[in-house]
């Protein structure tokens with residue numbers, strides 16, 4: 172069995188543990204990931220407080236999960252670029268900036284979704300009190 176075969180013979184459980192390891196590396200090494208985690212906890216508390224609907228929970232959970240997934244991909248791209256192009260290269264800059272742009276697009280979309288979902292609840296809170 173060569174090295175390639177050995178890499179391919181990981182069990183599903185081991186592959187899962189690699190993925191969880193990647194998630195922990197992201198949380199430990201990336202400040203933005205920790206900010207997302209903090210924001211996610213706040214958003215979950217607000218959602219429980221307002222008793223948002225199932226559909227709204229689904230949208231919010233996708234927004235939260237998508238943000239973590241994109242931030243992990245962005246960090247992975249940053250590492251690959253740093254590994255393959257430690258010196259300045261215009262393509263390395265484009266790769267990093269485009270990955271950051273993807274995160275920005277999703278973050279702006281998530282904020283808009285958040286305003287659309289929570290605004291009616293916040294409005295109701297102030298009108299009733």
Ligand SMILES: Nc1ncnc2c1ncn2[C@@H]1O[C@H](COP(=O)(O)OP(=O)(O)OP(=O)(O)O)[C@@H](O)[C@H]1O
Nearest residue numbers: 203249252256257258259260261263264267268271
């Ligand atoms: N090898 C490189 N070649 C060209 N430009 C680079 C290179 N490395 C980084 N850059 C540019 O410098 C910017 C900052 O790079 P850095 O590696 O600090 O990532 P970052 O996008 O600031 O990530 P973080 O969110 O971790 O702070 C990048 O967005 C990119 O425009």
